[in-house]
Amino acid sequence: MTWTRRSIAIALVGGVVVLAIAGGGLYLELGQGPDRAALSAVQDDPNVIVTHTVGGHLVHSGTVSNDTTGIVLYPGGLVTPESYVPTAAEIAVRDDVAVVIPKMPYNLAILDVDRAGTARDAAPEIRDWYVAGHSLGGVAACRYAVGEPDEVEGIVLFASYCDRDGSDADLRALSVLATEDEVLDREAERRNRELFPAEARIVEIDGMNHAQFGAYGSQRGDGTAKIDNEAARNQVAIEVVVWLEQQ
Structure with missing residues (x-):
């Protein structure tokens, strides 16, 4: 085969395209986060049990039983599931709650909206389940x-909103927002509140930004947090547990 300048150029362009696609796919697979220091703190906590499986992560404190409340937590877009282990741990140590954080294709929950159906298999003894999600993961949830x-039983949104009409659904609902969040489309969030169950509770954490719902570092376009990451996760956990106990 004789290589002309044109054929060499075409081959080079084709190679660049293949590398770009492969690199993009690798980026999506790797995702953002987690914060290793935050994960280490969870691992050092004797009150928290984290089980890592092929399908994701199960976070709880104590024995999981029929009385345990289960939450399937969908990660935010392009964020690794491990990045939500610290937040899940804060929830688990405060009540008899087990949190399952499933892995998503290309770290995009929107590509596997029904993942909660199989994620619950991580703790089959649990009877009462909720589905939660951060940002784009909340839309999927x-x-x-x-x-x-x-x-x-219901849904928990972290810095997110619904784009499907659940106003008449028999579901409990909680929406947790952050005052310094500049990633969330505020106009869309307010407009879509009418799609949320009528008795939904909506709270806003003062000083918190969008990325602090997880532990994956800063996020482009986000606001500057006025509270530290641990304080933010603590407050998120308190809001969730108080709401769960009101049922």
């Missing part, structure tokens, strides 16, 4: 809850 209202 809401789609699951609205589509499968008999499978979960």
